[in-house]
Amino acid sequence: MGTIFTLFMVLIIIACVLLIIIIMAQNPKGGGLSGTFGGSSAASFGVQRTNEFMDKATWTLAGFICLLIFLSVAMTANPGSGAPVAPPPAKQLPNAPQAPVQTPPTANPAPGTAAPAPAPSTTTP
Numbered sequence: 506m507g508t509i510f511t512l513f514m515v516l517i518i519i520a521c522v523l524l525i526i527i528i529m530a531q532n533p534k535g536g537g538l539s540g541t542f543g544g545s546s547a548a549s550f551g552v553q554r555t556n557e558f559m560d561k562a563t564w565t566l567a568g569f570i571c572l573l574i575f576l577s578v579a580m581t582a583n584p585g586s587g588a589p590v591a592p593p594p595a596k597q598l599p600n601a602p603q604a605p606v607q608t609p610p611t612a613n614p615a616p617g618t619a620a621p622a623p624a625p626s627t628t629t630p
Contacts, residue, residue, distance in 0.1 A: 513577035517570060524566040531559050 507581060510577060510581045513573055513581070517573050517577070520566055520570045520573065524563065524570065527559060527562050527566065531563070
């Protein structure tokens with residue numbers, strides 16, 4: 506991986522941790538899961554009052570994370586390379602029995618062997 510990819514990953518992780526901290530510090534606005542599970546007390550988890558800075562920080566960090574993700578994909582992608590494609594393996598034929606190799610007859614027969622007689626011609630007058 507490249508250093509630019511590592512830089513983007515570190516920035517995304519830092520932004521995610523900050524987003525978690527900001528969300529946990531906000532005051533629940535009632536209802537939702539906090540009311541369902543008995544967390545109706547505002548002082549049980551988080552601060553008493555959420556100001557507009559926390560809302561803006563939440564949306565800004567969420568947008569920043571999305572922007573970092575899109576930039577990391579755009580800057581670390583290799584157009585044209587795509588996924589590496591391996592060439593298909595060459596097909597091997599099974600070990601089939603091979604026909605015996607025939608050698609042409611030699612012009613000089615070995616000594617002690619008779620040469621074959623020529624075939625009689627069959628011409629009809």
